[in-house]
Amino acid sequence: xxxARDAWRLPATALAEAVRSGGLxxxxxVESGWAGPAAQWEADVRAVVHRDDSARxxxxxxxxxxxxxxxxxxxxxxxxxNLCTTDFPTTCASRVLAxxxxxxxxxxIRRLRAAGAVVVGKGNMDxxxxxxxxxxxxxGPTRNPFDLxxxxxxxxxxxxxxxxxxxxxxxxxxxxxxxxxxxAAFCGVFGLKPTYGRLSRYGLVAFGSSLDQVGIFARxxxxxxxxYAALAxxxxxxxxxxxxxxxxxxxxxxxxxxxxFGWPANLWREGVEREVVAxxxxxxxxxxxxxxxxxxxxxxPGEYAVATYYLVATAEASSNLARFDGVRYGFRHExxxxxxxxxxxxxxxxxxxxxxxxxxxxxxxxxAGYYDAYYLTAQRARTRIRRxxxxxxxxxxxxxxxxAPTLAFRLGEKLEDPLAMYLxxxxxxxxxxxxxxxxxxxxxxxxxxxxxxxxRAVQLLGPDDAEPVLLAAGRALEVRGEVARLEARxxxxxxxxxxx
Ligand code: GLN
Numbered sequence: 001x002x003x004a005r006d007a008w009r010l011p012a013t014a015l016a017e018a019v020r021s022g023g024l025x026x027x028x029x030v031e032s033g034w035a036g037p038a039a040q041w042e043a044d045v046r047a048v049v050h051r052d053d054s055a056r057x058x059x060x061x062x063x064x065x066x067x068x069x070x071x072x073x074x075x076x077x078x079x080x081x082n083l084c085t086t087d088f089p090t091t092c093a094s095r096v097l098a099x100x101x102x103x104x105x106x107x108x109i110r111r112l113r114a115a116g117a118v119v120v121g122k123g124n125m126d127x128x129x130x131x132x133x134x135x136x137x138x139x140g141p142t143r144n145p146f147d148l149x150x151x152x153x154x155x156x157x158x159x160x161x162x163x164x165x166x167x168x169x170x171x172x173x174x175x176x177x178x179x180x181x182x183x184a185a186f187c188g189v190f191g192l193k194p195t196y197g198r199l200s201r202y203g204l205v206a207f208g209s210s211l212d213q214v215g216i217f218a219r220x221x222x223x224x225x226x227x228y229a230a231l232a233x234x235x236x237x238x239x240x241x242x243x244x245x246x247x248x249x250x251x252x253x254x255x256x257x258x259x260x261f262g263w264p265a266n267l268w269r270e271g272v273e274r275e276v277v278a279x280x281x282x283x284x285x286x287x288x289x290x291x292x293x294x295x296x297x298x299x300x301p302g303e304y305a306v307a308t309y310y311l312v313a314t315a316e317a318s319s320n321l322a323r324f325d326g327v328r329y330g331f332r333h334e335x336x337x338x339x340x341x342x343x344x345x346x347x348x349x350x351x352x353x354x355x356x357x358x359x360x361x362x363x364x365x366x367x368a369g370y371y372d373a374y375y376l377t378a379q380r381a382r383t384r385i386r387r388x389x390x391x392x393x394x395x396x397x398x399x400x401x402x403x404a405p406t407l408a409f410r411l412g413e414k415l416e417d418p419l420a421m422y423l424x425x426x427x428x429x430x431x432x433x434x435x436x437x438x439x440x441x442x443x444x445x446x447x448x449x450x451x452x453x454x455x456r457a458v459q460l461l462g463p464d465d466a467e468p469v470l471l472a473a474g475r476a477l478e479v480r481g482e483v484a485r486l487e488a489r490x491x492x493x494x495x496x497x498x499x500x
Contacts, residue, residue: 007032009494012075012169012223016116019074026064029074030056030118037166040499044148047162048078049139050122055087059118066116071230073116076168080156081122082129083172083214084203085109088119092205093137094127096350097330106203107235108172108214115230120168124158127352128321129179129207131155132424135415136354143411144186145497146445147452150408153183156215160187163217164455165497170227171217175438176207177309178403178428180215181459184440185403188455188495190474192216192224195464196435197242199228200235206320208313209240211432219494221475224439225252228467244465252471257291259473261460262392262399264299267427272405275446279456283443284400286480287473295396300388302426308385309429310422311365311378317355318362324350357418386434393463398473402427403440403459431461438462439470441477445495455495 007015007029018024042048063073079085082092084102091097109119126136134142134157142157144150145165152161156173160183163171173180175193184191192215199214206212214231218224232246263284268277284294326332326346333345351359365374392399404424414421431438438461445453458477460470 004028004032005036008036008166010169011220012072012218013226015169016072016075020068024074026074026118027057027060030060030076030120033076033120033167041145041165042167045143045145045161045165046140047124047142047158047165047167048121049081049091049093049124049137049158050088052088052121056118056120059087059113059120062113063116063118070114070116071226072112075117075170076120077112077117078121078123078159078162078168078171079109079119080125080159080173082125082174082205083109084205085119085122088122090122090205091330092128093125093139094351094355095138095331096324096346100330102203104203107200107237108231109203111231112172117170123156123162123171123173126155126157127355128205128317129155129174129176130317130354130358132178132182132421133409133414134158134183135411136352138352141411144408146188146454147408150410150454151186153186153404153408155179156217157183159217160184160189160191163187163189163219169219169223173215173217174204174207175213175215175432176211177313177432178425180217181428181438181440182404182425184217184442185457185459186408186455188442188445188457190218190221190224190442191440192228192467192470193431193438194228194232194467195242195437197240198232198246198467200238200241202235202237208316209320210316211309211313213432221471221478222252224474225249225471247465247468249468249471251468252475254472255290256287256473256476259287259292259398259469260295260396261287261292261473262299262396263294263296264399264401265296266298267301267401272402273407275407275448275456276402276405278446279443280400280402280458283441283458283477286477290476292473297392297395299392299399300385302430304381305385305430305433306422306426308378308381308433309425310361311374312382312433314358314362315365315375316362318359318366321355321359326350354418382433385430389430389434389436389461390463397469398460398462398466401459401461403457404428407446407454407456427459436461436464437467437470439474441474442495443477
Protein backbone atom coordinates (compact mmCIF):
# COMPACT_ATOMS: atom_id res chain seq x y z
CA UNK A 1 0.00 0.00 0.00
CA UNK A 2 1.19 3.50 -0.65
CA UNK A 3 2.09 4.27 2.93
CA ALA A 4 1.20 7.94 3.01
CA ARG A 5 -2.00 7.80 0.97
CA ASP A 6 -3.50 4.84 2.80
CA ALA A 7 -2.26 5.75 6.27
CA TRP A 8 -5.79 6.70 7.36
CA ARG A 9 -6.79 3.03 7.24
CA LEU A 10 -4.28 2.11 9.96
CA PRO A 11 -5.16 1.72 13.62
CA ALA A 12 -3.84 4.63 15.71
CA THR A 13 -1.17 2.49 17.33
CA ALA A 14 0.07 1.21 13.95
CA LEU A 15 0.07 4.76 12.58
CA ALA A 16 2.18 5.94 15.53
CA GLU A 17 4.50 2.98 15.00
CA ALA A 18 4.92 3.87 11.30
CA VAL A 19 5.82 7.41 12.34
CA ARG A 20 8.21 6.21 15.04
CA SER A 21 10.08 3.88 12.70
CA GLY A 22 10.54 6.73 10.23
CA GLY A 23 8.42 5.20 7.47
CA LEU A 24 5.80 7.94 7.67
CA UNK A 25 6.14 11.67 8.32
CA UNK A 26 3.97 13.19 11.07
CA UNK A 27 2.41 15.55 8.50
CA UNK A 28 1.54 12.68 6.18
CA UNK A 29 -0.06 10.76 9.07
CA VAL A 30 -2.16 13.77 10.03
CA GLU A 31 -3.17 14.69 6.48
CA SER A 32 -4.12 11.31 5.03
CA GLY A 33 -7.64 11.37 6.52
CA TRP A 34 -8.28 14.81 5.02
CA ALA A 35 -6.91 13.93 1.60
CA GLY A 36 -8.86 10.71 1.14
CA PRO A 37 -11.94 10.13 3.31
CA ALA A 38 -12.78 13.74 4.18
CA ALA A 39 -12.62 14.77 0.53
CA GLN A 40 -15.14 12.02 -0.18
CA TRP A 41 -17.41 12.36 2.86
CA GLU A 42 -17.17 15.58 4.79
CA ALA A 43 -19.35 17.74 2.52
CA ASP A 44 -22.24 15.32 3.05
CA VAL A 45 -21.62 14.11 6.61
CA ARG A 46 -20.53 17.43 8.18
CA ALA A 47 -18.79 15.98 11.20
CA VAL A 48 -16.38 18.91 11.63
CA VAL A 49 -17.49 22.34 12.81
CA HIS A 50 -14.15 24.11 13.25
CA ARG A 51 -11.49 23.36 10.69
CA ASP A 52 -8.30 25.40 10.40
CA ASP A 53 -5.53 24.16 8.11
CA SER A 54 -2.83 26.30 9.68
CA ALA A 55 -3.76 25.27 13.25
CA ARG A 56 -3.62 21.64 12.12
CA UNK A 57 -0.22 22.19 10.50
CA UNK A 58 1.06 23.88 13.67
CA UNK A 59 -0.19 20.91 15.70
CA UNK A 60 1.66 18.52 13.40
CA UNK A 61 4.85 20.59 13.66
CA UNK A 62 4.64 20.50 17.46
CA UNK A 63 4.18 16.72 17.40
CA UNK A 64 7.19 16.35 15.11
CA UNK A 65 9.38 18.00 17.74
CA UNK A 66 8.35 15.49 20.44
CA UNK A 67 10.55 12.49 21.30
CA UNK A 68 10.00 9.42 19.13
CA UNK A 69 8.62 7.41 22.10
CA UNK A 70 5.50 9.60 22.44
CA UNK A 71 2.89 6.83 22.18
CA UNK A 72 0.43 8.57 19.85
CA UNK A 73 2.90 10.66 17.86
CA UNK A 74 1.31 11.75 14.58
CA UNK A 75 -2.16 10.38 15.32
CA UNK A 76 -4.91 12.78 14.18
CA UNK A 77 -7.78 13.25 16.65
CA UNK A 78 -11.06 15.14 16.21
CA UNK A 79 -12.40 16.48 19.50
CA UNK A 80 -15.93 17.40 20.45
CA UNK A 81 -16.66 21.12 20.43
CA ASN A 82 -17.20 21.22 24.21
CA LEU A 83 -13.53 20.49 25.02
CA CYS A 84 -11.44 23.64 25.43
CA THR A 85 -8.69 24.10 22.86
CA THR A 86 -6.44 27.13 22.45
CA ASP A 87 -6.00 26.66 18.70
CA PHE A 88 -9.65 26.13 17.68
CA PRO A 89 -12.86 27.83 18.85
CA THR A 90 -14.93 26.04 21.52
CA THR A 91 -18.61 26.77 21.10
CA CYS A 92 -20.57 23.69 22.25
CA ALA A 93 -22.42 24.08 18.93
CA SER A 94 -24.28 27.00 20.53
CA ARG A 95 -24.91 30.53 19.36
CA VAL A 96 -24.31 31.69 22.91
CA LEU A 97 -20.61 30.81 22.56
CA ALA A 98 -20.20 32.09 19.00
CA UNK A 99 -16.55 32.88 18.33
CA UNK A 100 -15.35 31.89 21.81
CA UNK A 101 -11.71 30.85 22.05
CA UNK A 102 -10.61 29.49 25.42
CA UNK A 103 -7.34 30.76 26.87
CA UNK A 104 -6.35 27.23 27.90
CA UNK A 105 -6.44 23.59 26.80
CA UNK A 106 -8.57 21.03 28.66
CA UNK A 107 -6.43 18.58 30.61
CA UNK A 108 -7.31 15.74 28.23
CA ILE A 109 -6.23 17.93 25.30
CA ARG A 110 -2.91 18.72 27.02
CA ARG A 111 -2.35 15.01 27.61
CA LEU A 112 -3.30 14.15 24.02
CA ARG A 113 -0.76 16.63 22.73
CA ALA A 114 1.89 15.43 25.18
CA ALA A 115 1.37 11.92 23.83
CA GLY A 116 2.06 13.24 20.33
CA ALA A 117 -1.50 13.24 18.99
CA VAL A 118 -2.60 16.15 16.82
CA VAL A 119 -5.96 17.89 17.27
CA VAL A 120 -7.29 18.25 13.73
CA GLY A 121 -10.51 20.14 14.42
CA LYS A 122 -13.67 20.27 16.48
CA GLY A 123 -16.52 17.80 16.10
CA ASN A 124 -20.21 18.60 15.80
CA MET A 125 -22.55 17.90 18.71
CA ASP A 126 -25.97 18.65 20.10
CA UNK A 127 -25.91 22.09 21.71
CA UNK A 128 -24.23 21.77 25.12
CA UNK A 129 -24.33 17.98 24.67
CA UNK A 130 -28.09 17.88 25.16
CA UNK A 131 -29.56 15.45 22.69
CA UNK A 132 -29.22 12.04 21.09
CA UNK A 133 -28.99 12.81 17.38
CA UNK A 134 -26.68 15.82 16.76
CA UNK A 135 -29.69 17.60 15.27
CA UNK A 136 -29.71 20.23 18.05
CA UNK A 137 -26.57 21.96 16.76
CA UNK A 138 -26.43 25.60 15.71
CA UNK A 139 -24.37 24.41 12.74
CA GLY A 140 -27.02 21.98 11.50
CA PRO A 141 -26.99 18.20 11.84
CA THR A 142 -24.25 15.69 11.16
CA ARG A 143 -25.37 12.79 8.97
CA ASN A 144 -24.64 9.12 9.43
CA PRO A 145 -22.04 8.05 6.83
CA PHE A 146 -23.72 4.64 6.48
CA ASP A 147 -27.00 6.29 5.44
CA LEU A 148 -27.08 10.03 4.89
CA UNK A 149 -30.81 10.08 5.66
CA UNK A 150 -30.10 8.93 9.22
CA UNK A 151 -28.63 10.51 12.33
CA UNK A 152 -25.18 9.57 13.65
CA UNK A 153 -26.54 9.50 17.19
CA UNK A 154 -25.60 12.08 19.76
CA UNK A 155 -24.68 14.17 21.36
CA UNK A 156 -21.11 13.41 20.14
CA UNK A 157 -22.27 12.67 16.58
CA UNK A 158 -19.48 14.56 14.80
CA UNK A 159 -16.56 12.72 16.42
CA UNK A 160 -18.33 9.36 15.99
CA UNK A 161 -19.08 9.92 12.29
CA UNK A 162 -15.53 11.16 11.60
CA UNK A 163 -13.98 8.00 13.06
CA UNK A 164 -16.50 5.89 11.11
CA UNK A 165 -15.71 7.39 7.71
CA UNK A 166 -11.96 7.54 8.27
CA UNK A 167 -10.99 11.14 9.00
CA UNK A 168 -9.10 9.98 12.08
CA UNK A 169 -8.64 6.71 13.99
CA UNK A 170 -9.43 8.31 17.36
CA UNK A 171 -11.77 11.03 18.59
CA UNK A 172 -12.87 12.45 21.92
CA UNK A 173 -16.43 13.08 23.05
CA UNK A 174 -18.24 13.49 26.33
CA UNK A 175 -20.75 11.09 27.88
CA UNK A 176 -23.26 12.48 30.39
CA UNK A 177 -26.03 10.00 29.63
CA UNK A 178 -24.68 8.00 26.71
CA UNK A 179 -23.34 10.60 24.30
CA UNK A 180 -20.28 8.52 23.45
CA UNK A 181 -21.74 5.01 23.63
CA UNK A 182 -24.94 5.68 21.64
CA UNK A 183 -23.34 7.50 18.67
CA ALA A 184 -20.59 4.86 18.62
CA ALA A 185 -23.33 2.25 18.19
CA PHE A 186 -25.07 4.20 15.41
CA CYS A 187 -21.78 4.72 13.55
CA GLY A 188 -20.23 1.27 14.06
CA VAL A 189 -17.18 2.20 16.13
CA PHE A 190 -15.92 1.55 19.66
CA GLY A 191 -17.04 4.08 22.28
CA LEU A 192 -15.53 4.01 25.78
CA LYS A 193 -17.03 5.88 28.73
CA PRO A 194 -14.50 5.47 31.53
CA THR A 195 -15.33 5.25 35.24
CA TYR A 196 -16.47 8.64 36.57
CA GLY A 197 -13.40 10.68 37.49
CA ARG A 198 -10.84 8.61 35.55
CA LEU A 199 -10.43 11.27 32.87
CA SER A 200 -10.22 14.88 33.97
CA ARG A 201 -13.19 17.14 33.28
CA TYR A 202 -11.05 20.28 33.54
CA GLY A 203 -11.76 22.21 30.34
CA LEU A 204 -14.80 20.13 29.43
CA VAL A 205 -17.68 22.60 29.36
CA ALA A 206 -19.92 21.35 32.16
CA PHE A 207 -23.40 19.93 31.50
CA GLY A 208 -24.20 17.65 34.46
CA SER A 209 -21.00 17.69 36.49
CA SER A 210 -21.75 14.59 38.56
CA LEU A 211 -22.45 12.61 35.36
CA ASP A 212 -20.05 14.07 32.76
CA GLN A 213 -17.13 11.98 31.64
CA VAL A 214 -14.81 12.42 28.65
CA GLY A 215 -15.00 9.40 26.36
CA ILE A 216 -13.03 7.87 23.50
CA PHE A 217 -14.07 6.82 19.98
CA ALA A 218 -11.90 4.32 18.11
CA ARG A 219 -12.14 1.74 15.34
CA UNK A 220 -10.14 -0.79 17.37
CA UNK A 221 -10.23 -1.87 21.00
CA UNK A 222 -6.45 -1.53 21.21
CA UNK A 223 -6.62 2.09 20.11
CA UNK A 224 -9.20 2.88 22.77
CA UNK A 225 -6.85 1.26 25.30
CA UNK A 226 -3.90 3.34 24.07
CA UNK A 227 -5.89 6.57 24.30
CA TYR A 228 -7.20 5.67 27.76
CA ALA A 229 -3.65 4.97 28.96
CA ALA A 230 -2.51 8.35 27.65
CA LEU A 231 -5.40 10.34 29.14
CA ALA A 232 -6.44 8.74 32.42
CA UNK A 233 -5.20 9.80 35.82
CA UNK A 234 -5.60 12.33 38.60
CA UNK A 235 -5.59 16.04 37.81
CA UNK A 236 -5.07 18.75 40.43
CA UNK A 237 -7.41 20.96 38.34
CA UNK A 238 -10.34 18.55 38.78
CA UNK A 239 -11.08 17.61 42.37
CA UNK A 240 -13.39 14.78 41.26
CA UNK A 241 -10.65 12.82 39.49
CA UNK A 242 -9.89 9.46 41.08
CA UNK A 243 -6.65 9.35 43.02
CA UNK A 244 -6.19 5.57 43.02
CA UNK A 245 -3.77 4.09 40.47
CA UNK A 246 -5.11 3.96 36.92
CA UNK A 247 -6.12 0.40 35.94
CA UNK A 248 -3.63 -1.16 33.56
CA UNK A 249 -5.26 -1.66 30.18
CA UNK A 250 -2.17 -3.18 28.57
CA UNK A 251 -3.85 -6.60 28.77
CA UNK A 252 -6.47 -5.67 26.20
CA UNK A 253 -5.46 -8.60 23.98
CA UNK A 254 -5.53 -11.27 26.65
CA UNK A 255 -8.96 -12.69 25.91
CA UNK A 256 -11.93 -13.59 28.08
CA UNK A 257 -11.22 -17.13 29.32
CA UNK A 258 -13.21 -17.65 32.52
CA UNK A 259 -15.02 -14.33 32.33
CA UNK A 260 -18.67 -14.26 33.49
CA PHE A 261 -20.93 -11.88 31.61
CA GLY A 262 -24.39 -10.91 32.83
CA TRP A 263 -27.26 -11.38 30.39
CA PRO A 264 -30.27 -9.32 31.59
CA ALA A 265 -32.58 -10.47 28.80
CA ASN A 266 -35.67 -8.99 30.49
CA LEU A 267 -34.40 -5.60 29.27
CA TRP A 268 -34.88 -6.42 25.60
CA ARG A 269 -38.00 -8.57 25.74
CA GLU A 270 -39.94 -5.70 24.18
CA GLY A 271 -39.27 -2.31 22.63
CA VAL A 272 -35.92 -3.30 21.14
CA GLU A 273 -35.37 -3.75 17.38
CA ARG A 274 -34.85 -7.27 16.11
CA GLU A 275 -31.43 -6.45 14.59
CA VAL A 276 -30.24 -5.14 17.94
CA VAL A 277 -31.23 -8.39 19.65
CA ALA A 278 -29.51 -10.38 16.88
CA UNK A 279 -26.33 -8.40 17.61
CA UNK A 280 -26.57 -9.33 21.29
CA UNK A 281 -27.01 -13.03 20.48
CA UNK A 282 -24.02 -12.94 18.12
CA UNK A 283 -21.86 -11.21 20.72
CA UNK A 284 -22.85 -13.59 23.52
CA UNK A 285 -22.13 -16.62 21.33
CA UNK A 286 -18.73 -15.20 20.38
CA UNK A 287 -17.77 -14.57 24.00
CA UNK A 288 -18.83 -18.11 24.90
CA UNK A 289 -16.71 -19.52 22.09
CA UNK A 290 -13.79 -17.54 23.49
CA UNK A 291 -14.21 -19.15 26.92
CA UNK A 292 -16.60 -16.82 28.77
CA UNK A 293 -19.77 -17.88 30.60
CA UNK A 294 -23.21 -16.32 30.25
CA UNK A 295 -24.98 -15.52 33.54
CA UNK A 296 -28.68 -14.82 32.92
CA UNK A 297 -30.59 -12.66 35.43
CA UNK A 298 -33.23 -9.95 35.47
CA UNK A 299 -32.10 -6.38 35.88
CA UNK A 300 -33.70 -3.06 36.74
CA PRO A 301 -35.55 -1.69 33.67
CA GLY A 302 -34.09 1.50 32.23
CA GLU A 303 -37.21 3.63 32.75
CA TYR A 304 -36.16 4.34 36.34
CA ALA A 305 -32.77 5.57 35.21
CA VAL A 306 -34.29 7.80 32.51
CA ALA A 307 -36.68 9.45 34.98
CA THR A 308 -33.90 9.96 37.52
CA TYR A 309 -31.43 11.24 34.95
CA TYR A 310 -33.72 13.90 33.51
CA LEU A 311 -34.08 15.43 36.97
CA VAL A 312 -30.43 15.23 38.06
CA ALA A 313 -28.98 16.25 34.68
CA THR A 314 -31.36 19.16 34.11
CA ALA A 315 -30.89 20.42 37.68
CA GLU A 316 -27.12 20.45 37.27
CA ALA A 317 -27.40 21.95 33.77
CA SER A 318 -29.61 24.81 34.96
CA SER A 319 -26.92 25.71 37.46
CA ASN A 320 -23.93 25.15 35.14
CA LEU A 321 -25.40 27.15 32.28
CA ALA A 322 -26.13 30.20 34.45
CA ARG A 323 -22.69 31.53 33.52
CA PHE A 324 -23.70 32.18 29.89
CA ASP A 325 -25.18 35.62 30.37
CA GLY A 326 -23.71 37.81 27.64
CA VAL A 327 -21.13 39.30 29.97
CA ARG A 328 -18.38 36.73 30.12
CA TYR A 329 -18.19 34.78 26.88
CA GLY A 330 -19.26 34.68 23.25
CA PHE A 331 -22.56 36.12 22.10
CA ARG A 332 -24.11 39.23 23.68
CA HIS A 333 -27.45 40.76 22.79
CA GLU A 334 -26.63 44.34 21.82
CA UNK A 335 -28.64 47.39 22.85
CA UNK A 336 -30.42 46.07 25.95
CA UNK A 337 -31.70 48.88 28.19
CA UNK A 338 -30.48 47.29 31.45
CA UNK A 339 -28.55 44.30 32.72
CA UNK A 340 -31.63 42.17 33.33
CA UNK A 341 -32.75 42.61 29.75
CA UNK A 342 -29.19 41.84 28.61
CA UNK A 343 -29.29 38.48 30.41
CA UNK A 344 -32.77 37.59 29.24
CA UNK A 345 -32.29 38.55 25.62
CA UNK A 346 -28.82 37.00 25.36
CA UNK A 347 -30.07 33.73 26.80
CA UNK A 348 -33.34 33.69 24.83
CA UNK A 349 -31.52 34.25 21.55
CA UNK A 350 -28.29 32.47 22.37
CA UNK A 351 -29.70 29.12 23.55
CA UNK A 352 -31.64 26.79 21.28
CA UNK A 353 -34.97 25.16 22.17
CA UNK A 354 -33.65 21.96 23.79
CA UNK A 355 -31.22 23.83 26.03
CA UNK A 356 -33.96 26.22 27.12
CA UNK A 357 -36.22 23.25 27.86
CA UNK A 358 -33.52 21.68 30.06
CA UNK A 359 -32.83 24.92 31.94
CA UNK A 360 -36.54 25.32 32.66
CA UNK A 361 -36.94 21.71 33.79
CA UNK A 362 -33.88 21.90 36.03
CA UNK A 363 -34.80 25.23 37.58
CA UNK A 364 -38.26 23.86 38.34
CA UNK A 365 -36.87 20.68 39.93
CA UNK A 366 -34.61 22.76 42.17
CA UNK A 367 -37.16 25.41 43.13
CA ALA A 368 -38.10 25.78 46.81
CA GLY A 369 -41.52 24.13 46.71
CA TYR A 370 -40.46 21.19 44.55
CA TYR A 371 -36.92 20.40 45.65
CA ASP A 372 -37.92 17.56 47.97
CA ALA A 373 -40.46 16.08 45.60
CA TYR A 374 -38.16 16.01 42.57
CA TYR A 375 -34.47 16.66 43.10
CA LEU A 376 -34.10 14.94 46.45
CA THR A 377 -36.19 11.98 45.33
CA ALA A 378 -34.03 11.68 42.23
CA GLN A 379 -30.88 11.65 44.36
CA ARG A 380 -32.32 8.82 46.45
CA ALA A 381 -33.27 6.90 43.33
CA ARG A 382 -29.75 7.41 42.02
CA THR A 383 -28.26 5.76 45.11
CA ARG A 384 -30.64 2.82 44.68
CA ILE A 385 -29.69 2.46 41.02
CA ARG A 386 -25.98 2.38 41.85
CA ARG A 387 -26.69 -0.37 44.41
CA UNK A 388 -28.54 -2.39 41.77
CA UNK A 389 -25.46 -2.31 39.57
CA UNK A 390 -23.20 -3.24 42.48
CA UNK A 391 -25.42 -6.19 43.29
CA UNK A 392 -25.35 -7.33 39.66
CA UNK A 393 -21.56 -7.14 39.56
CA UNK A 394 -21.36 -9.44 42.55
CA UNK A 395 -22.65 -12.12 40.16
CA UNK A 396 -20.68 -11.33 37.00
CA UNK A 397 -17.60 -9.48 35.75
CA UNK A 398 -19.51 -7.40 33.23
CA UNK A 399 -23.00 -7.06 31.83
CA UNK A 400 -24.02 -7.11 28.20
CA UNK A 401 -26.97 -5.08 26.94
CA UNK A 402 -27.94 -2.95 23.95
CA UNK A 403 -26.30 0.46 23.56
CA ALA A 404 -29.57 1.76 22.11
CA PRO A 405 -32.98 0.18 21.51
CA THR A 406 -32.81 0.84 17.75
CA LEU A 407 -30.34 1.13 14.91
CA ALA A 408 -29.64 4.68 13.68
CA PHE A 409 -32.98 6.44 13.19
CA ARG A 410 -34.00 8.91 10.49
CA LEU A 411 -33.22 12.61 10.60
CA GLY A 412 -36.25 14.46 11.96
CA GLU A 413 -37.86 11.29 13.31
CA LYS A 414 -37.71 12.26 16.99
CA LEU A 415 -37.11 15.99 16.70
CA GLU A 416 -40.64 17.03 17.65
CA ASP A 417 -40.99 14.46 20.44
CA PRO A 418 -38.55 15.11 23.31
CA LEU A 419 -39.70 12.05 25.25
CA ALA A 420 -39.03 9.69 22.33
CA MET A 421 -35.58 11.28 21.97
CA TYR A 422 -34.92 10.85 25.72
CA LEU A 423 -35.88 7.17 25.54
CA UNK A 424 -33.12 6.45 23.05
CA UNK A 425 -30.75 6.67 26.06
CA UNK A 426 -32.59 4.06 28.09
CA UNK A 427 -29.64 1.63 28.09
CA UNK A 428 -26.81 4.11 28.57
CA UNK A 429 -28.00 6.48 31.30
CA UNK A 430 -27.71 4.02 34.20
CA UNK A 431 -23.92 3.89 33.90
CA UNK A 432 -23.64 7.65 34.33
CA UNK A 433 -25.90 7.62 37.37
CA UNK A 434 -23.86 4.77 38.85
CA UNK A 435 -20.49 6.24 37.76
CA UNK A 436 -19.41 2.94 36.19
CA UNK A 437 -17.54 2.40 32.89
CA UNK A 438 -19.16 1.25 29.66
CA UNK A 439 -17.96 0.26 26.21
CA UNK A 440 -19.86 0.11 22.94
CA UNK A 441 -18.56 -2.65 20.68
CA UNK A 442 -19.50 -2.66 16.98
CA UNK A 443 -20.96 -5.97 15.76
CA UNK A 444 -20.87 -5.50 12.00
CA UNK A 445 -23.68 -4.37 9.75
CA UNK A 446 -27.38 -5.24 9.73
CA UNK A 447 -28.61 -5.46 6.17
CA UNK A 448 -32.25 -4.96 5.19
CA UNK A 449 -34.33 -4.44 2.10
CA UNK A 450 -35.09 -0.86 1.30
CA UNK A 451 -32.26 0.74 3.22
CA UNK A 452 -28.48 0.66 3.31
CA UNK A 453 -26.84 -1.73 5.79
CA UNK A 454 -26.57 -0.04 9.18
CA UNK A 455 -24.11 -0.64 12.02
CA ARG A 456 -25.27 -2.71 14.97
CA ALA A 457 -23.52 -2.89 18.33
CA VAL A 458 -23.62 -4.11 21.90
CA GLN A 459 -22.80 -2.36 25.14
CA LEU A 460 -20.65 -3.83 27.90
CA LEU A 461 -20.86 -2.39 31.42
CA GLY A 462 -18.56 -3.16 34.33
CA PRO A 463 -17.99 -2.13 37.94
CA ASP A 464 -15.74 0.83 38.82
CA ASP A 465 -12.32 0.51 37.16
CA ALA A 466 -13.35 -2.42 34.94
CA GLU A 467 -11.87 -0.75 31.84
CA PRO A 468 -9.28 -3.53 31.34
CA VAL A 469 -12.01 -6.20 31.37
CA LEU A 470 -14.28 -4.21 29.07
CA LEU A 471 -11.47 -3.66 26.57
CA ALA A 472 -10.40 -7.31 26.64
CA ALA A 473 -13.99 -8.39 25.97
CA GLY A 474 -14.31 -5.72 23.28
CA ARG A 475 -11.19 -7.06 21.66
CA ALA A 476 -12.47 -10.63 21.78
CA LEU A 477 -15.62 -9.45 20.00
CA GLU A 478 -13.59 -7.44 17.51
CA VAL A 479 -12.11 -10.75 16.34
CA ARG A 480 -15.28 -12.65 17.21
CA GLY A 481 -13.50 -14.65 19.85
CA GLU A 482 -11.36 -16.83 17.65
CA VAL A 483 -8.12 -17.58 19.43
CA ALA A 484 -5.93 -17.71 16.33
CA ARG A 485 -7.13 -14.34 15.18
CA LEU A 486 -6.84 -12.90 18.66
CA GLU A 487 -3.18 -13.67 18.57
CA ALA A 488 -2.62 -11.80 15.33
CA ARG A 489 -2.68 -8.03 15.65
CA UNK A 490 -5.01 -5.51 14.02
CA UNK A 491 -6.41 -7.78 11.36
CA UNK A 492 -10.08 -7.01 11.79
CA UNK A 493 -12.11 -5.91 8.82
CA UNK A 494 -13.51 -2.54 9.74
CA UNK A 495 -17.01 -1.85 8.40
CA UNK A 496 -16.48 1.19 6.18
CA UNK A 497 -19.44 3.10 4.80
CA UNK A 498 -19.87 2.86 1.04
CA UNK A 499 -21.42 5.54 -1.06
CA UNK A 500 -24.62 4.64 -2.82
N1 GLN B 1 -28.90 12.16 25.27
C1 GLN B 1 -28.71 12.48 26.65
C2 GLN B 1 -29.19 13.89 26.90
O1 GLN B 1 -29.75 14.44 26.03
C3 GLN B 1 -27.28 12.33 27.02
C4 GLN B 1 -26.43 13.42 26.53
C5 GLN B 1 -25.01 13.24 26.88
O2 GLN B 1 -24.56 12.16 27.25
N2 GLN B 1 -24.29 14.33 26.81
O3 GLN B 1 -29.05 14.43 27.94
